[in-house]
Amino acid sequence: MLADPYDAILLDLDGVLYRWPDAIPGAAATVAALREAGKRLAFVTNNSSRTPAQVVERLESVGVEATPAEVVTSAIATASILTERDVRSAFVVGEEGLLDALAGVGIRAVSPSDPLPDAVVVGFDRKADYAKLKDAAVLVERGVALFASNADPSFPVPGGESWPGAGALLAAIETTTGVRAEVFGKPEPALFQRALVSSGGEHPLVVGDRLDTDISGAGRLGWDSVLVLTGAARRADVDEVSWKPTFIVDDVGGLLTEPAHEGGGILPEEVPNHTGGFARW
Numbered sequence: 001m002l003a004d005p006y007d008a009i010l011l012d013l014d015g016v017l018y019r020w021p022d023a024i025p026g027a028a029a030t031v032a033a034l035r036e037a038g039k040r041l042a043f044v045t046n047n048s049s050r051t052p053a054q055v056v057e058r059l060e061s062v063g064v065e066a067t068p069a070e071v072v073t074s075a076i077a078t079a080s081i082l083t084e085r086d087v088r089s090a091f092v093v094g095e096e097g098l099l100d101a102l103a104g105v106g107i108r109a110v111s112p113s114d115p116l117p118d119a120v121v122v123g124f125d126r127k128a129d130y131a132k133l134k135d136a137a138v139l140v141e142r143g144v145a146l147f148a149s150n151a152d153p154s155f156p157v158p159g160g161e162s163w164p165g166a167g168a169l170l171a172a173i174e175t176t177t178g179v180r181a182e183v184f185g186k187p188e189p190a191l192f193q194r195a196l197v198s199s200g201g202e203h204p205l206v207v208g209d210r211l212d213t214d215i216s217g218a219g220r221l222g223w224d225s226v227l228v229l230t231g232a233a234r235r236a237d238v239d240e241v242s243w244k245p246t247f248i249v250d251d252v253g254g255l256l257t258e259p260a261h262e263g264g265g266i267l268p269e270e271v272p273n274h275t276g277g278f279a280r281w
């Protein structure tokens, strides 16, 4: 099957395993079959607002079995990188997932009246208001380093609308200060690298529905990727981007199919991929 050569399968969530609040047909059975085949799994999400336990609950509600240790959010990656850099305190624009992850590694969340923190950390925050964005910007103007769990411009909601995402909030601070944040979420490499380490595997396959985050992020690391057509990207969109997926499948169930077989959902023609070679099919 397509997944055979890889020991770690890094799965995006929305658009791959569910289109919230609906399950994607076959996703739960596919995850179970990958486990059965001995694959190490990581559930990888740019959304920093939920804790791993909350992500597991969400997965279970669509029938997908997972453990918190298998969930790698951009908040978890951010916390572990910042603690390695000796960040001990931060002003946070973010929700429970980010606050929990930072607290979990001993990074203290401060208020604007406290002495200058080591970092300003920005993620998705549905309670962010002018005062919070202003306080973050003022700290950055005073020289505090600026980091972001992710920079997704928008947040997809049921019905197809887009609401301002973490990147939109970050843009307010960047625009005010002229300082660019260091970002850890997809398509930056940090989140994927953290997911591979926590999976314990060595040969990763990234599975995602977005060309601009999942597929380009994998490509920049030189890792193979699978584009599923159950989320953001359409097959024709692949022609428009420079980072191509290694494989294209109709849905996540395509991981269990033989890529060379007709009907396996793989592109029927050669497609230049990230290595400058051609998609394997």
Ligand SMILES: [Mg+2]
Pocket: 012, 013, 014, 015, 016, 208, 209, 210, 231
């Ligand atoms: Mg997605």
